[in-house]
Amino acid sequence: MPAPNMKRSAAAGKSPAVSRRLPAMPPDPADAPRIAEIFRRFEAREPVPVTELNYRNAYTLLVAVALSAQATDVSVNKATAPLFAMVDTPQAMLDFGEDRLRDAIKTIGLYNSKARNVMALSERLVREFDGTVPRDRAVLETLPGVGRKTAAVVVNTLHGDHTIAVDTHVFRVSNRMPIAVGVTPDAVEAGLLAVVPAGFVRHAHHWLILHGRYTCLARKPLCPTCIVADLCRWPDKTA
Structure with missing residues (x-):
C-alpha cells in the first residue's frame, strides 16, 4: 500500500487534535x-x-529533542555542543536568557519559536518541578514545545519506557x-x-x-x- 501524502501529516512536534480520532489499520x-x-x-x-542527539542529562535531552522538530540531529548537535557546555539546567537557561539562546540556536529551523518554548518550559520546570524533568509522559506533554513525539523519546531514552x-x-x-x-x-x-x-x-x-x-x-x-x-x-x- 503506498504511503499517505506526507504533506498532509504533521510527523514532528504536536500532532493535529483531529489525529487522535483517526485509527490505524487493524492488525x-x-x-x-x-x-x-x-x-x-x-x-x-x-x-x-541509541539516539544520535547529544545530551548531558535529562534536561539537555528534553531541550535537544524539542529543538529537533523539523530539523536534523546533525544541525541540532552543532548548535547545542557549545550551548550545553554553558547551560545544562533549567535555572541556568533562565539566567542565560532568551536573546542569547536565540542567537545560539539560530542555525536551527524555527529557532525563534523554539527559543520561546525552551525558556517557557525551563520556567515551568523551575517553578513546578524543582528544576527536574518529570518522569510521567503525560505531564511532559503539557510543557511548552513538548509534543507527543518529544515526550515519547525522552521517557524511552531515559527510562526505557x-x-x-x-x-x-x-x-x-x-x-x-x-x-x-x-x-x-x-x-x-x-x-x-x-x-x-x-x-x-x-x-x-x-x-x-x-x-x-x-x-x-x-x-x-x-x-x-x-x-x-x-x-x-x-x-x-x-x-
Whole structure:
C-alpha cells in the first residue's frame, strides 16, 4: 500500500487534535511473522540503538529533542555542543536568557519559536518541578514545545519506557513497507504498538529512524542494500 501524502501529516512536534480520532489499520494476524522478522533483523544489525542527539542529562535531552522538530540531529548537535557546555539546567537557561539562546540556536529551523518554548518550559520546570524533568509522559506533554513525539523519546531514552515516537522517518518507513499504516503520526503510533512484538518495542522507533535515515530514504531508498528488502511490500523498489 503506498504511503499517505506526507504533506498532509504533521510527523514532528504536536500532532493535529483531529489525529487522535483517526485509527490505524487493524492488525493482520497473518502478517505477524513478517513483522517479527523485520525487527529481528534490525536487532541483529544494531542490538542496542541509541539516539544520535547529544545530551548531558535529562534536561539537555528534553531541550535537544524539542529543538529537533523539523530539523536534523546533525544541525541540532552543532548548535547545542557549545550551548550545553554553558547551560545544562533549567535555572541556568533562565539566567542565560532568551536573546542569547536565540542567537545560539539560530542555525536551527524555527529557532525563534523554539527559543520561546525552551525558556517557557525551563520556567515551568523551575517553578513546578524543582528544576527536574518529570518522569510521567503525560505531564511532559503539557510543557511548552513538548509534543507527543518529544515526550515519547525522552521517557524511552531515559527510562526505557516502551513508547514509540513517530517522526517523519518512522512515519514513512512504517507506511511504505508497510508495518502499520495510518494517515497521521498518532494512528501510526497506535498501529505500531499493536503489531510490533513486545520484545522489540523498547528499541522499535530507534531502528525505524535509523532505517529511514540511512536506507529507506524519502526520494530514492537504497533497496538493493536493504536488509529487509525481501520483507518489504512497497511496489516501487529501486533497482
